[in-house]
Amino acid sequence: MQHFLAKLILALSFLSMTNGSWAEQTKSDWQPHTVFVAGDSTAASYNQPDHQGWAAVLDSFLDSSVVKVDNRARGGRSTRTFISEGLWQKLIDDVQTGDLVFIQFGHNDASKINDDSRARGTIPGLGDDSVNIHNLLTKQEETVYSFGHYIRKMVADVRAKNATPVLLSLTARNIWNNQGIERGSGQYGGWMYQLSWELDTAFIDVTNPVADTLEAMGMEQTAQLYTKDHTHFNGEGAQLHAQTIIAGLKGLRPTLDPQWYSAKGQQVAANDWTWLRQPFVNNAEIPSIFMVGDSTVRNGAGDGAGGQWGWGDFIGDKLNSKKVNLVNRAIGGLSSRTFITGGHWQRALSMMKPGDHVLIQFGHNDAAPLNDDSRARGTIKGVGEEQVDIKNLLTGLDESVHSYGWYLRKMIGDARARGIIPIICSPVPRKTWDEAGSQIVRAQDSYPQWAEQVARQSGSMFIDLHRLVADQYDSLGAQKVDALFADAHTHTSKEGAELSAGIVAQQLRWTLDL
Known part of the structure; x- marks a missing residue:
């Protein structure tokens, strides 16, 4: 039921955060003959009791009379050896116009660059550096490049065939720590995410949604999926990963027409937020600053569509981002209430670890109606404990709606329970001038004051963005x-987002020594 609630809320609320029509954003342009898979042993076909790759069961989610799955994943390979052994060229030779090519590597790229057993490692990162070696395994001279170099080659080759590459983050490993299950081996998922932006490709985060599911299952049940070792899963684990990938595929824009899925595939609920390409923790070795909020923090897919940007996308330009991960999980169109009920808060929270910080800014959408059949996102005004029990006209479900302050307090409490430090931000001001046209109108007895009240009462750090940004506008x-501004009064342009980001960054430098 909760997933259904989230799905309905998101499907309609995304209307507000896209630029361009809903039909344009969701039309089905992909009509592949074949879905190819390039990857390693976590995707390859084995059919062993204790080991099965996810791509071996992917076809069960698709209608084979319309599209087939051609799984070329091979165990033990990295991006480098998949190419150097000719496996990639054989795949690309068979790709036709319109096909999809799933690309998922990283588990083996961290191996040694040169040895006499595998010689499969790549240079870490996305750089242009290379190293010339005499390969101890092949006895041949070889130039070894970075992980990014090999992925760029694959993407270029797919596009040269007028086909579509889809980059995937890694499968999850059954390795646990005090914070939960591991979320990616090294930085390969983060690098794949960065490449999706650099190359403007579709991206499906496999790691974090699977990790969310496994953490909900617990260590004991998860172990039943990984009976061989901590990396390779059995058939049930393969089904979980494949289902997650199908859910992500359904959430891309464009995507496959629903009729291309099998009956089993049609039952998989779409992760409607996949197209947003939300960031996640890239380097688990350093602390993170998360951001949650609405479109004034991250607008749409964070790509500046329609000239609109949120301030969270420019924090990295103002801070030493080598010292922290900056993870902007804000979603346009949502209120404090629907960010929680849609599951987005929990997904972000699951990525955080003790000592991380989370910036929380809501308010612009909390003033909407409590109950309607389009968004149903409003919260009760104020910071009290009152609630209203409704039959949600959008979801058809019973729901208890609380105050704006209640939802902020919930986030603060959830964060602190995990050792995460919340920072409350008042909502940035709208471009509304007083009658004289000399000052921005400051909201009174409203969300900026309520945000501050919750912060003070809970002993949380507070950044009064409403006042600080308004003061800058006045000057x-x-x-x-x-x-x-990129619209009448709410959404900032790149320059406006940078101004707000500079103010936030200054406050963080003072309080966090960044």
């Missing part, structure tokens, strides 16, 4: 401020 004047 600049109406004409200059016009250039800081």
Whole structure:
């Protein structure tokens, strides 16, 4: 039921955070003859009791009369050896116009670059560096490149065939620590994510959704899926990973037409937020600053569509991002209430570890109706404990709706329970001038004051973005401020988002020594 609630809320609330029509964003442009898979042993076909790759069962989710799965994944290979052994060329030779090619590597790329057993490692990262070796295994001279170099080659080759590459983060490993299950081996998932932006490719995060499921199952049940070792799963584990990938595929834009899925595949609920390409923790060895909020923090897919940007996308330009991961999980169109009921808060929270910080900014959408058949996202005004029990007209489900302050307190409590430090931000101001046209209108007895009240009462750090940004607008004047907005009064342009980000960054430098 909760998943159904989240799905319905998101499907309609995304109307507000896209630029371009809903039909344009969701039309089905992909019509492949074949879905190819390039990967390692976590995707390869084995059919062993204790080991099965996810791509071996992917076809059970698709209608074989319309599209087939051609699984070329091979155990033990890295991006480098998949190419150097000719496996990639054989795959690309068979790719036709319109096909999809899933690319998932990383588990083996961290191996040694040169030895007499595998010689499969790649240079870590996305750089242009290379190293010339005499390969101890093949006895041949070889130039070894970075992980990014090999993925870039694969993407270029797929596009040269007028086909579509889809990059995937790693499968989950059954390795646990005090915070939960491991979320990716090294930084390969993060590097694949960065490449999806650099190369403008579709991306499906496999690691974190699977990790969420496994953590809910617990260590004992998870172990039943990984009976061989901590990396390779059995048939049930393969089904879990394949289902997660199908859910992600359904959440991309464009995507496959629903009729291309089998009856089993049609039952899989879409992860409707996949197209947003939300970031996640790249380097688990350093602390993280998370951001949660609405479109003023991250607009749409965070790509500047329609000239609209959120301030969270520019924090990295203002801080030493080598010292922290900056993870902007804000989603446009959502309120404090629907960010929680849609499951987004829990997904972000599951990625955090003790000592991390989370910036929380809501308010712009909390003033919407409590109950309607389009968004149903409003919260009760104020910070009290009152609640309203409704039959949600959007979801058809019973729901208890609380105050704005209640939802903020819940996030604060959830964060602290995990050793995470919350920082409350008042909502950035709208471009609304007073009658004289000399000052931005400050909200009174409203969300900025309520956010501060919750922060003070809970002893949380507070950044008064509403006041600080408004003060800056006043000093600049109406004409200059016009250039800081990409619409009438709510969503900032790149320049406007950078201004707000600079203010947030300054506050963080003072409090966190960044």
